[in-house]
Amino acid sequence: MTVAKRPVALNMTDLAERAGVSIATVSRALSGASGVSEETRRKIRMLADDLSYAVSPDAARLARGSSGRVAVVTPDVAHWFYASMLDGIVTGLRGTDLDVLLYEVKEERERRRFFEELPARRQVDALILVALPISDDERRRLDLMGVTVVMAGGTLGDHPHVRIDDVEAGRQATAQLVRAGHTRIAMINSTGTWSLEYAAPSARLKGFTTVLEEAGLPASMVVNRHWGSHGGVEGMSELLSLPEPPTGVVAFSDEVAFGALRTLRRAGVAVPHTMSVVGIDDHHLADMFDLTTVRQPVTEQGLVAGQLVHGILQEGEPAAPHVVLPTQVVVRGTTGPLPSLPGGPN
Amino acid sequence: MTVAKRPVALNMTDLAERAGVSIATVSRALSGASGVSEETRRKIRMLADDLSYAVSPDAARLARGSSGRVAVVTPDVAHWFYASMLDGIVTGLRGTDLDVLLYEVKEERERRRFFEELPARRQVDALILVALPISDDERRRLDLMGVTVVMAGGTLGDHPHVRIDDVEAGRQATAQLVRAGHTRIAMINSTGTWSLEYAAPSARLKGFTTVLEEAGLPASMVVNRHWGSHGGVEGMSELLSLPEPPTGVVAFSDEVAFGALRTLRRAGVAVPHTMSVVGIDDHHLADMFDLTTVRQPVTEQGLVAGQLVHGILQEGEPAAPHVVLPTQVVVRGTTGPLPSLPGGPN
């Protein structure tokens, strides 16, 4: 006597027997395919319900040739930005019959390993890369998978993508300070987190410098730090230690801005009267810091990415493969008019 | 002439042909099973590498009977707590050959749908529930899946779980204020987010009241709000409007505390001199708010959950199925000694 591996699950053959029809009919009835009378279909469906039978996705996919799964690859699940993207993707895919397989590639090592072993290989119908900068070599490996690839929060060759215009975001943030009359404006930017160049920092910097030029303001101070809150703490410290500190600061991200604000609070510098700060993101805690910022629709980007994948899988090439979502200034309390006495309190 | 659905992928039979051996040998060689000479194995592995062939997981799993996947079910991917849990789980599972299938059940509707349709059904070997309160009925449905179920951040019948001691967390937070000499201590708690009772709020409340009793302090004010930052904003407003406001507040979570701090800042109430605040979590931005809090190891809980699942799948029943991780006070700037002039500034 052999013991079944999965004692509980009954299969389609069992169901067919009890329903008194062939397995093919059951398959058709349950999958919604045509070729079954409505009555038979109903009968089978009810029976399946009663016996709480579910079609084995693995077997179905083996037979059909497509997996019904999409892989999401992200550098850091825990981080607000990626988590929000993921959230958007998942909701964008809800309702479709696509499941999400999650891969995190935190460090350079893991990322190399991911592209070498391609664990998602032959497992998914599509791949969504979340703001993951990628080398040409890796792109080639990816194509080897032979699946749809979509980039969310960046670009990737000709592959479909969703993103924001980072140059514009940088412009908007900077313009907000220029408009308020500031003339000594600095930026706490963020590069070098990845060994591969991530596009956002340089794009935002470009927006920053462009606006300053257009306003006829002198080329200004830019410090580079890690793009988390601690980067902001350090960056602002450095700016404060300058002989002639700026009166306004553009932060690469809201988290950087949070850190900057903490430094300012500890240093007793009045915000926005002595120092104005503007971030980029509209982090869900930005309101708690009263932070003026440039909102980028993160969840929506994920959502669009999900829909893009769904569309492509369903009907081939997408209508609009490259989506750029708008950003927009959200004015709160950390920006204000030029201080009357530069450097002095209040 | 028929067109192949997946033109690229070659299969094990192809590989076997080119290697001049049978498909069984290839399978054994690639899976690491015994019964192949080392030389043959090496040869086959090299060939597979050259042709960049990878075993089809679906087919392998169909044949083997286990999916090699684990489902993670969480109420909100974007939220710091769940995202951190997820992060821990993913890292805990890294290195094993288990993939993560992600399911988000945000609203009551979706959650009901999840348990009715069980999309993860027959797709995974195990299920990790992330702080998801569950009814008895749903638990029964779950057992019907016939897979290992692990709870992270809570309990679930006899199923293995990882969590913290929420009563203790509540105690520690409250004790921190009592120790500082506060006598009018309030709590901004959080209930009713789910239709099902979530255990943490009542447990933390219990810790709160117990400490007050032990200290001989009068039963104190407790307001209930949503457990996000806006709940904290509202909760603190309500407390401030009291005829005799407290001098110390325990917040259900750090996010609630963030909101509370914002209200205090806007109201011009000095922290910690006029009002002390302590949170629970040690959110990664807690430091930016200078928030005193009770740290709970979130990522670690996820990590343990992942390891638990891996262990169970590998060797059956786990050695220690119920893990309780310690919490610990982190003192920062939002708590201080009892104000000399209650209610007055500074």
Add this chain to the structure above:
DNA sequence: TGGGCTCACGTAAGCGTTTACGAAACGAGA
């Protein structure tokens, strides 16, 4: 009344693996 159509359903051939079982080859002990 019969020829052709449509519809509902069954038969069986895959899909790409794993694995029980058996066969061949080889070495060793007697």
Add this chain to the structure above:
DNA sequence: TCTCGTTTCGTAAACGCTTACGTGAGCCCA
């Protein structure tokens, strides 16, 4: 040299579905 045990490998039967194709049954219209 014969026999027995190992080791290495091949054969073929699953695994649980989907789907191309075939077969009757029923229907319509000439």
